[in-house]
Amino acid sequence: MNKKLKSTFKSNEIYIFLIIIALGILVQIRSGQFFTGNNMVDLLSAMIVPGMFAVAEFLAIIAGGIDVSFPALASLSAYASTRILLDQNYDGNVILAFVIAMAIGALLGAVNGFLIGYLNLNAMIVTLGTSSVFQGFMQGALRAKQLSVIPSGMKEFGTNSFITATNKTNNLTSILPYTFIILLIVCAVMFFILRYTIFGRGIYAIGGNPVSAHTVGFNVKRTKFFMYIIIGMIAAAGGICRVCMMQQMHPTNMLGMEMNIIAGVVLGGVALTGGAGTLIGCILGTFLIILVQNSMILLGVPTTWSNVFVGIVIVVGVALSAYQSIRTEKTKKKLVKEAA
């Protein structure tokens, strides 16, 4: 038991978790509104789309790469599929929207995957480039503008309540839409793949050391290729969730999200150098960012200072996780020395 406790406290996740709790208590003291059902639901609902993007980004970073194209990819796939359904006067349920968007997302992800995996180009440069291409294609070829009406199936999916929380003191009712289920599915599936499949272990292996991964028999190129396809699919699903929840499609609305998502993933203890990090850490880190962003008003931080506050939390969090990894590294070395 003692050993288990020790190892828990060595992990990065527990510290992020503690920061989250501490912040929660702080917000509770300042506003008395943190530990209320509707606030929790609000936070979870704000977490849905960034959460899915974070899982996608997490994969890229674990594999030693990075992806800054996912907002553009998600926008393009979500825009194209909403447009297709609108043009067809589609009034069925939401599944078709997800299928079309994820197919487009897979295709766009394959472009990234081909350039990064098979041509072995730098992931940052490639995704910066494809991000512009996706945006340009959307604005140029598709002449994208705001779609203020979306198919009824999508609208219902994004607004019907999965969990409804009513605050008894002020009678405010918040709803958690069904899109939350999509986030749960994405997390569950990726957790399973990363932990129990050769492909998933391969993602960790090529991020840790591509040469040794290749030597022990992982197909590095193919793993990267398929991984970026999966990233594209998750991002596209996230895009559709966003459209459903907003009840409208705005083509540029998601652009610029990448930096905060990357910050959240790194906050969760995922190494930017690749090969190390957990899905739980990634989700906790992202949740911390969402929490900070959506608690500034509750905390009473003036608008002029809220960016500073968000920045400080990111820096402190990353510093903590860096310190943590150095400490683990040291103990490992010590153990190796003792063994020798």
Added chain:
Amino acid sequence: MKKGIAALLCATMVLGLTACGSDTKETSGEKKAEASPASENQSQLASDEAVKKASDEGWEIAVVPKDSTNPWFVRMDTGVEEFADTTGVNCYQIDTGEIDATHQAQMVEDLIAQGVDAICVVPVDVESMDVVLKKAQDAGIVVIAHEGAELKNVDYDIEAFSNAGYGAFIMQNLAEAMGEEGVYTTMVASLTNGSHNEWADAAVEYQKENYPKMTLLEENPRVESNDNGDTAYNAAKELIKTYPDLKGILGTSSYDAPGVARAIQELGLQDKFFTTGTGMPADNAELLKSGVIKSLTLWDPAMSGQAMVSLACKVLAGESITAPLNLNVDGYTEMTEREGSKTVLEGQGWVTIDADNVDSFGF
């Protein structure tokens, strides 16, 4: 462990499936409103001396939009056509195709070569357009611009309103929705956005002078939406949670009010919490008809187009242009000079968009 995961997976799948079941519930309250921007000013327009003269002399006045395919400028074309129909002035809006600064400059060069009498332009790019307009003025052509206050080689530039005037107008709309009482706060795209903050400042100023029962939320007088409907939505929910007395949010960017409206809908606060702000009609038709938003504010491009042509007539006729200037176009009847500028004229060309007129704009 594996069993646990399998169970979790199954559970999420089942939940996912139930989530996809849907019941259809359609609310369509399509209202057809007539698409005519006409008013009593229209009749005065036809009898205006300068306009009469323009019609008699057959002066040719060309309007150059940014992008003639954009619904905004299609609406402007409607206004210009109506001007021609009611007054007999030879004015028309040219077809520019897609938005393109170089192409627009080329079209103006062509108009100069054709020898039109006046060019009214909404510039895509101020710098490149200014060079071409110099040529037009050298050729003796009257140049009127709209939304191009930085242009130097123009006779006049028309702005629909002053920032202060528009801010006050948004406040009038919010006050009406709130019943002129209660606590409100303001929302801008960012604290560094020039015009949004000027509108919000002017709105607060106007409230202090005219609505004594309304108060600005002291703890948080201005929040940011980052020009993003989702941020506006989350900020609104947070504000409502934190300040139970808050009754309204005055939006400025076109993402503010629609985002806040989503929060109002979700929290079940319709008719208890109010918002208004700039908004495009078509994008917000549903929200306006459902009553979550009572009104939005905007300016009408049809009127801007008519105001440009009307002013061109006056300049061509040699009338002296002095403030307050009456162009006999709604919202442009008491135009004033912008402080520190001799060419920029500002009107009161704001309009309220509500459930009744939202379908009449065509954009």
